Amino acid sequence: MIAVVLVxxxxxxxxxxxxxxxxxxxxxTACGVDPTVRLPEATVExxxxxxxxxxxxxxxxxxxxxxxxVSQGGGLEAGIVxxxxxxxxxxxxxxxxxxxxxxxxxxxxxxxx
Numbered sequence: 001m002i003a004v005v006l007v008x009x010x011x012x013x014x015x016x017x018x019x020x021x022x023x024x025x026x027x028x029t030a031c032g033v034d035p036t037v038r039l040p041e042a043t044v045e046x047x048x049x050x051x052x053x054x055x056x057x058x059x060x061x062x063x064x065x066x067x068x069x070v071s072q073g074g075g076l077e078a079g080i081v082x083x084x085x086x087x088x089x090x091x092x093x094x095x096x097x098x099x100x101x102x103x104x105x106x107x108x109x110x111x112x113x
Contacts, residue, residue, distance in 0.1 A: 022109035031102035040092030042102040048080040053112040
């Protein structure tokens with residue numbers, strides 16, 4: 001037997017609400033190249049502004065001085081309690097040289113089970 005559950009939602013699932021958008025919860029606080037492994041590296045801060053425990057996924061693009069995306073990476077933060085903050089390192093998938101700019105490309109916030 002297959003059961004399908006439909007849930008009404010007042011926006012795009014995972015994007016939050018107009019007053020609490022998921023993208024407002026995640027920011028890049030540092031950007032560069034790890035000197036040991038020579039991979040692009042971003043420090044990402046996740047602050048849960050929602051009213052419940054949430055899980056986050058996000059993607060970061062690493063952009064060189066010419067404006068070209070030279071690497072991409074992503075992260076997952078699970079079980080962030082409302083009002084709490086977590087910091088995480090995100091590494092790109094290919095080596096690159098400085099200077100780089102880090103840009104959040106996608107943020108999804110879902111209620112934790």
